[in-house]
């Protein structure tokens with residue numbers, strides 16, 4: 001399917017809608033998930049428009065892996081997380097809800113992730129406070 005330039009992450013990349021930013025470089029952006037499954041749930045996205053891993057260029061995939069590693073380290077340090085879950089869904093059948101490639105980074109464990117995917121909006125002030133801690137840990 002053709003990449004949808006109106007998807008919510010494309011809008012975040014264009015600055016059309018805001019996000020709570022954690023990290024940005026030439027190829028990637030990381031920000032807080034607005035409906036976290038755990039405190040400190042972060043997302044990493046490429047600046048390239050690709051819906052899933054299968055459309056992503058090798059260069060963008062490598063850039064996302066590098067940024068994911070940085071963000072995971074900062075989240076772990078900032079929040080004292082004993083474990084970090086990294087996951088990534090491809091296609092609606094797999095549960096992907098936003099059609100722009102993204103990696104989830106969560107300070108949690110698979111067993112503790114009881115709350116459903118993208119189910120509850122978090123208080124923006126709480127997200128901002130957690131983001132400040134993570135940013136200070138890069």
Ligand code: 5GP
Pocket residue numbers: 008019020031032033034035036088089095096097098099117118119
């Ligand atoms: P997916 O289900 O596609 O793997 O994950 C999409 C993620 O994006 C979900 O965890 C959801 O909470 C998050 N999300 C959806 N809309 C927004 C938004 O407008 N801003 C932010 N920061 N996260 C969003």
